[in-house]
Amino acid sequence: MEEIKDPYPYKEELIEYVIKKLGFTQEEFDQIMSAPLKTYHDYPTYYSIIKACKKPLKIAAAMHLIPKILFEKYAKD
Known part of the structure; x- marks a missing residue:
């Protein structure tokens, strides 16, 4: 966890490149x-x-009324 607290070292040229590509000042x-x-x-x-709507989504996914990935992505714990 101590390593996460330290700022990530980066090259200034990379920051300048990103700013230029995004069109920012x-x-x-x-x-x-x-x-x-x-x-x-x-x-x-x-x-x-x-x-x-977790339970109805689970039932609908089991009955193939909605894609199973919809339930897994949004309603599954």
């Missing part, structure tokens, strides 16, 4: 990189509805 890139981390919970999704 250095200030825009710095602003994005210093922004707080976000997860999918920070954006509107149907995740809560899918979790609430």
Whole structure:
């Protein structure tokens, strides 16, 4: 765990290449990189509805009404 706390060593040329390819200025890139981390919970999704429909999704997947991967990806624990 101590290794994770250390910043990852990188080449400055790589950062400059990425900034150029994305079409950002250095200030825009710095602003994005210093922004707080976000997860999918920070954006509107149907995740809560899918979790609430876990059992019907499992039954529908077992009956081949929906792809099994849909259940495995979104509703399986």
